[in-house]
Amino acid sequence: MANSSENLESEVSNICARLQLDEEEEGGLIVAGEETGDSGDIRLDSKFCLVGRFLTDKVVNFIAMKNTMASLWRPGRGICIKDLSPTLFLFQFFHEIDVRRVLETGPWTFDQHILIFQRLGLDEQLQSVPLFHTYFWVQVYNLLIGFQSEKILQSIGNYIG
Secondary structure (H helix, E strand, O other): HHHHHHHHHHHHHHHHHOOOOOHHHHOOOOOOOEEEOOOEEEEEHHHEEEEEEEEEOOOOOHHHHHHHHHHHOOOOOOEEEEEEOOOOEEEEEEOOOHHHHHHOOOOOEOEEEEEEEEOOOOOHHHHHHHOOOOOOOOOOOOOOOHOOHHHHHHHHHHHHH
């Protein structure tokens, strides 16, 4: 038994020692459908991408969120949602109209957590997109007419946060 395992180990070592990379194999893996930059790096077309996170400390159920958001947004050309980390997501659309509609008709929530997202800039790192602010409507009831000025409403908004 020990002799056969030694033979097998020796044979595997010999095979590994004979492995070589040819020049054409050193280029690396190129993923089909992805563009490459001048340096050969795989680049993401950020033209129709949003990066977002949910305002929660909990981990979001990615599969449920992906299905829910795709169902709510119903983009005409489709959407690809990727989890970059347990709390950071990439929403890749395939047409400008779909991106604008999502940006302009928010705010969006999932599982009672607000989605904070921002359009991905050209050559911007996915993890460095600042996701700290979002816009949402606040309805104030019984506000006296004298208090319906932009300055007062700005003060109310600042007070709320």
